[in-house]
Amino acid sequence: MGLTKQSTGISVASNVFNIEKNSDDDIVIALAGNPNTGKSTIFNSLTGLKQHTGNWPGKTVTNAQGYYNYNNQEYTVVDLPGTYSLLSNSLEEEIARDFICFGNPDVVVVVSDATCLERNLNLALQIIELKKEVVLCVNLIDEASRKKIKIDTNKLSELLGVPIVGTNAREGLGIEELKKCVEKTALGKVNINPIKVNYENYIEESINEIEEEIYKTLDKNINSYWLALHLLNENKSLEESIKKYNDIDNYEFDLLISKVENIRNNILKECNITKLELKDSIVSSIITKAESISKEVVKSQTKEMHSFDRKLDNVLTSRLFGIPIMIGLLGIIFWITIKGANYPSAVLSSMFNMLEGQLTLAFNYINAPDWLHGMLVLGMFRTLGWVISVMLPPMAIFFPIFTLMEDLGYLPRVAFNLDYYFKKACAHGKQALTMCMGFGCNAAGVVACRIIDSPRERLIAIITNNFVPCNGRFPTLIALATIFIAGTHGRFSSIKATLAILLAIVLGVYITLLISRLLSKTILKGMPTSFILELPPYRKPQVGKIIVRSIFDRTLFVLGRAVMIAAPAGIVIWVMQNVAINDISILSYCANFLNPFAQMIGLDGYILMAFILGLPANEIVIPILIMSYMSKGALIELESLTELRTLFVNNGWTWLTAVCTMLFSLNHFPCGTTLFTIYKETGSKKWTWYSFIIPTITGIIVCFIVAQTVRLLGF
Numbered sequence: 001m002g003l004t005k006q007s008t009g010i011s012v013a014s015n016v017f018n019i020e021k022n023s024d025d026d027i028v029i030a031l032a033g034n035p036n037t038g039k040s041t042i043f044n045s046l047t048g049l050k051q052h053t054g055n056w057p058g059k060t061v062t063n064a065q066g067y068y069n070y071n072n073q074e075y076t077v078v079d080l081p082g083t084y085s086l087l088s089n090s091l092e093e094e095i096a097r098d099f100i101c102f103g104n105p106d107v108v109v110v111v112s113d114a115t116c117l118e119r120n121l122n123l124a125l126q127i128i129e130l131k132k133e134v135v136l137c138v139n140l141i142d143e144a145s146r147k148k149i150k151i152d153t154n155k156l157s158e159l160l161g162v163p164i165v166g167t168n169a170r171e172g173l174g175i176e177e178l179k180k181c182v183e184k185t186a187l188g189k190v191n192i193n194p195i196k197v198n199y200e201n202y203i204e205e206s207i208n209e210i211e212e213e214i215y216k217t218l219d220k221n222i223n224s225y226w227l228a229l230h231l232l233n234e235n236k237s238l239e240e241s242i243k244k245y246n247d248i249d250n251y252e253f254d255l256l257i258s259k260v261e262n263i264r265n266n267i268l269k270e271c272n273i274t275k276l277e278l279k280d281s282i283v284s285s286i287i288t289k290a291e292s293i294s295k296e297v298v299k300s301q302t303k304e305m306h307s308f309d310r311k312l313d314n315v316l317t318s319r320l321f322g323i324p325i326m327i328g329l330l331g332i333i334f335w336i337t338i339k340g341a342n343y344p345s346a347v348l349s350s351m352f353n354m355l356e357g358q359l360t361l362a363f364n365y366i367n368a369p370d371w372l373h374g375m376l377v378l379g380m381f382r383t384l385g386w387v388i389s390v391m392l393p394p395m396a397i398f399f400p401i402f403t404l405m406e407d408l409g410y411l412p413r414v415a416f417n418l419d420y421y422f423k424k425a426c427a428h429g430k431q432a433l434t435m436c437m438g439f440g441c442n443a444a445g446v447v448a449c450r451i452i453d454s455p456r457e458r459l460i461a462i463i464t465n466n467f468v469p470c471n472g473r474f475p476t477l478i479a480l481a482t483i484f485i486a487g488t489h490g491r492f493s494s495i496k497a498t499l500a501i502l503l504a505i506v507l508g509v510y511i512t513l514l515i516s517r518l519l520s521k522t523i524l525k526g527m528p529t530s531f532i533l534e535l536p537p538y539r540k541p542q543v544g545k546i547i548v549r550s551i552f553d554r555t556l557f558v559l560g561r562a563v564m565i566a567a568p569a570g571i572v573i574w575v576m577q578n579v580a581i582n583d584i585s586i587l588s589y590c591a592n593f594l595n596p597f598a599q600m601i602g603l604d605g606y607i608l609m610a611f612i613l614g615l616p617a618n619e620i621v622i623p624i625l626i627m628s629y630m631s632k633g634a635l636i637e638l639e640s641l642t643e644l645r646t647l648f649v650n651n652g653w654t655w656l657t658a659v660c661t662m663l664f665s666l667n668h669f670p671c672g673t674t675l676f677t678i679y680k681e682t683g684s685k686k687w688t689w690y691s692f693i694i695p696t697i698t699g700i701i702v703c704f705i706v707a708q709t710v711r712l713l714g715f
Helices: 003-017 039-047 091-102 114-130 141-146 153-160 175-186 201-217 224-232 236-245 250-271 275-297 307-316 322-365 370-408 411-424 431-440 442-451 455-467 474-486 493-521 543-578 586-600 605-613 618-629 641-650 655-666 672-682 685-713
Strands: 027-033 051-055 062-070 073-079 107-113 134-139 149-151 164-166 298-300
Touching: 027 039, 027 091, 027 114, 027 175, 039 062, 039 073, 039 107, 039 134, 039 175, 062 175, 091 114, 091 236, 107 114, 107 175, 114 134, 114 141, 114 149, 114 153, 114 224, 114 275, 134 153, 134 175, 141 149, 153 164, 153 275, 164 175, 201 224, 201 250, 201 275, 224 236, 224 250, 236 250, 250 275, 275 298, 307 322, 322 370, 322 411, 322 431, 322 493, 370 411, 370 431, 370 543, 370 618, 411 431, 411 493, 431 442, 431 455, 431 493, 442 455, 442 672, 455 493, 455 672, 455 685, 474 493, 474 618, 474 641, 474 655, 493 655, 493 685, 543 586, 543 605, 543 618, 586 605, 586 618, 586 685, 605 618, 605 655, 618 641, 655 685, 672 685
Parallel strands: 027 073, 027 107, 107 134, 134 164
Antiparallel strands: 051 062, 062 073, 149 298
16 A cells, blocks of 8 residues: 555544544554453553543544654554444444544554454454454463463464564563554555455345445445445444445435345345344354464463463452452552552642742732732632642552552452442443542543443443542541541541441442432433443553553643642632621621521531532632631641641531531532533533532432431430
């Protein structure tokens, strides 16, 4: 294939799929493969840090693109969503299929797992059938070797008719050979004779008839054989994509589909089969071919290739031990996060205090008015410093640990353990993963909802993600649990506080399931979709790459959005506390106005105002409350929990106030960063408002029931 054709293909891909390239002469590579084959590692190895992410046009599935230079030629790599086939049973399959079929990439690199090649060949055969310029990357050859699996890559290349490259992307082995093979394939310097899957005679005859009609109607550059096969299989999603990506008259297209329907109906009648049997025949032909190829090229010296993984799974995914182990690991992660964040938080806090002092000197030096210093330094800068010093360390610890669990292969086991409960709640099993991500940061949990294919179930996961406490709410929960439930002193006080926090987490999960079910029965009606949950092999994690990826992709991404919202909010907080009417601050006026309602739900007006003004970040709720009770003009922090307890008790707090505050912290509107993220992910003000209102109403109802019940019983 020459450069002229490449340039045309890139133009199509760029215009239709928003693929950004460095120049019109870039060679476009589509990276495809099953989930858990190391495709992302291949992508990172090829492109390094020359990457950017976005969304596919009109989709919420991530679009990752990267670039590299090889022999003075620029390459644009498009990382397609992980998928098991091109039959378009999910959004990911539709995106992968459409880009390969209509985006006209120069080369498709299909990444497969050497430890389970047969299953991966199903997708590879479908892509080879669609696109001639294919390179099969057999990844994880190190794990295959460890499990005593040998693959004859030369024989595999001969059978498939496309070039094969073996890689261990985690160690960088085979990446240079892969680049070389891609170059030869893109420039037409390698002999390609792709394999053909043999279908039943009646299917082949029907394909020939449909191909003739396609030639009369569609672009000649599109693979007519592949289109004919899948139009025969009545793929409605493909029909929509044909209209979307081709300049075709509606009448001509409807005429084409009508002729395809006639051909399909004729063979169904002649062969006395149903549409489902027709589809099964097509799929079974591909599976049979994959099995036969695998038998010829894969040799295993052991009968039980995954014995260790299976023995471990017998424990980690068992009904008896699966959930307790999961809760235990989650508790350990929280303990490490909370304990580990204390020191860096203190260091950052001291640094911002020092910078605040320097800024104050600078404002005094230029004789700036007090109101300007208060608004910008005591308001905006102090709030920013508080948010960063409290948010950054826990996220910098939690997200790498979470990514480590993902890299090890444990997170799919979490989804497996919780899938049954989410199905009962009419939600998607993958919501278990997005919920777990929410423990670190609800905004990151919302972004993680992209992995859910169904738009309905994705919205359920987004709306309910806030019901699990993020790292911003843990300081409030821990402080109140320690001083009002466990007691600041005593041998078992820390254990009592831990159990109280664990109970809050379990309650958050239960409410997530309950609200998910209510949503699925009301405004988001529907039945839960099924999904294939593949349990990948346990792998040795790459700690260095994990730290870099989690910090840049998650921690700094979320922190950046938090800073954008916290800066103006700091000014608002300062103004409300320092602008007075009849010697009463605006904040106090608002608190007094809200007090009757707040008392009904076990709070007071200042607590409710602290949550409202804490919209930018949950971390500043307690500092706002301290500022309000002490009538200070800016956010302040007390030296000990004992001082905090004394302050709260002197302002009328009881154990019921603490419990209701904890419950409202667990169930109230998302922080500004999360709301902004929800709007960006859904593109809808409506669903952003729902995400705000539903947890808030839930919190009000829960607190009202608890407060009124306790008062009625006279406790």
